[in-house]
Amino acid sequence: MTIRWIWAFLDRPVAQFEECIEFWTAVTHTTVSPRRGEFGEFVTLLPDSGGPAIKMQAVSGAPRVHMDLDVDDIAAATEQAVRFGATLVLDNPDCAVLKSPHDMIFCFTPADPTQGELTAVVTGPEGDTSRVDQITLDIGASDHEAEVRFWTALTGWTWRPGTLTEYSRLVPDSPLPINLLLQRLDEDRPTSAHLDLSCTDTEATAAWHEKLGAQRIERGKRWIVMADPAGQPYCLTGRTPA
Structure with a gap:
C-alpha cells in the first residue's frame, strides 16, 4: 500500500x-x-x-x-x-x-493524482510565516510501543527517533503535505491527535491567532499550546515552514 x-x-x-x-x-x-x-x-x-x-x-x-x-x-x-x-x-x-x-x-x-505541490506557507501581519504541516499522535504511555508499531507498519514509512525521548516521527519516501509525529504521553488514555504549525516566530503567530479567536493554553520547551474557537488544542512550533 x-x-x-x-x-x-x-x-x-x-x-x-x-x-x-x-x-x-x-x-x-x-x-x-x-x-x-x-x-x-x-x-x-x-x-x-x-x-x-x-x-x-x-x-x-x-x-x-x-x-x-x-x-x-x-x-x-x-x-x-x-x-x-x-x-x-x-x-x-x-x-x-x-x-x-x-x-x-x-x-x-x-487517491487523486492531481493534488499537485505542497501548500504554500502563510505570512502573518507581522511578517512571521507559518504552515499547518504536522499531525501529532498523542499516545498513552502503556499503548505507545504497540501504537508506534501499528502506524509504522501501516504507512510503510521510516521510523526515526526525535531529539526528545518522548517523540519520534514517521518519514515518507516522498514529501507529503502533512507529516506524522508520535508523542508518548505521561498518562494512559486513548490515542488522539492534534495539529502542529511550523512557525518562524511562535510569539507573533500566537498573538495573531489570539486576535482571530484562539486562546493561549501554555508554553512548552519550543512550542506554544493554543486552542481554536471550539477548544481543540493545537501547537505552534519553532520550526522553519517548508
Whole structure:
C-alpha cells in the first residue's frame, strides 16, 4: 500500500462550526469549498497555490482531529490495516473508516493524482510565516510501543527517533503535505491527535491567532499550546515552514 496524500480532518461541533471555518481559513489563508454531504457538513480549505490538505466536518460530538489517507485500493488497504490490528468502523462506497489498535480514527479515501505541490506557507501581519504541516499522535504511555508499531507498519514509512525521548516521527519516501509525529504521553488514555504549525516566530503567530479567536493554553520547551474557537488544542512550533 502506498499513501498518495494525507489530509488533516478537523471535526468540529455544529454549534462552533462556522466560527471554526472562519478561524482556520484565516490562519491558513484559504477559502472554503462548496458544502458537501447530506447536511452540508463537509468542506475543504482551498489554498491559493499547492494542493489542499485540510478538510473540516460538522459533528454532533466533541472536537477532534482525524486523518484521511488517500490510497489506490481502499479495500486492499483496509484488509491490510485490519491485519495490523485496526478495527473497521464503517465501510462506505467511497471511503473506509477505521480505528487504530488504541482508538485513533482514520479513513482510507480514493487517491487523486492531481493534488499537485505542497501548500504554500502563510505570512502573518507581522511578517512571521507559518504552515499547518504536522499531525501529532498523542499516545498513552502503556499503548505507545504497540501504537508506534501499528502506524509504522501501516504507512510503510521510516521510523526515526526525535531529539526528545518522548517523540519520534514517521518519514515518507516522498514529501507529503502533512507529516506524522508520535508523542508518548505521561498518562494512559486513548490515542488522539492534534495539529502542529511550523512557525518562524511562535510569539507573533500566537498573538495573531489570539486576535482571530484562539486562546493561549501554555508554553512548552519550543512550542506554544493554543486552542481554536471550539477548544481543540493545537501547537505552534519553532520550526522553519517548508
